[in-house]
Amino acid sequence: METADPQLDVRSEAPMHRHRLIFDSYEGLAPGQGFVLVNDHDPKPLYYQFEAEQPGQFTWTYLEEGPEVWRVRIGRAA
Numbered sequence: 001m002e003t004a005d006p007q008l009d010v011r012s013e014a015p016m017h018r019h020r021l022i023f024d025s026y027e028g029l030a031p032g033q034g035f036v037l038v039n040d041h042d043p044k045p046l047y048y049q050f051e052a053e054q055p056g057q058f059t060w061t062y063l064e065e066g067p068e069v070w071r072v073r074i075g076r077a078a
Contacts, residue, residue: 005073009038019041026050026058026074034075036063042070050074 008025010018018039025035037043042065050058057077064071 005034005036005075007036007038011040013040019049022046022074023053026054026076029076031076032078034059034073037070037072037074039070039072040068042066043072 008022010021015020022037029035037046047060050060058078059073059075061073062070063073063074
């Protein structure tokens with residue numbers, strides 16, 4: 001499934017910086033906008049962090065689920 005949303009590939013980033021980069025990207029979204037997170041593992045812990053910090057305000061759609069690359073569209077709810 002292809003998308004026109006910008007991609008944020010965090011695979012080359014130090015793990016300790018990844019969540020901050022992702023949340024900074026999310027904060028820059030207007031309602032209805034999104035980006036595609038590209039990661040080297042299932043970002044399920046990130047999903048739980050979004051649930052805790054942004055309940056009901058985000059969308060989360062898996063586009064590719066491993067085993068080597070995960071792509072997730074993260075959006076700001078309209």
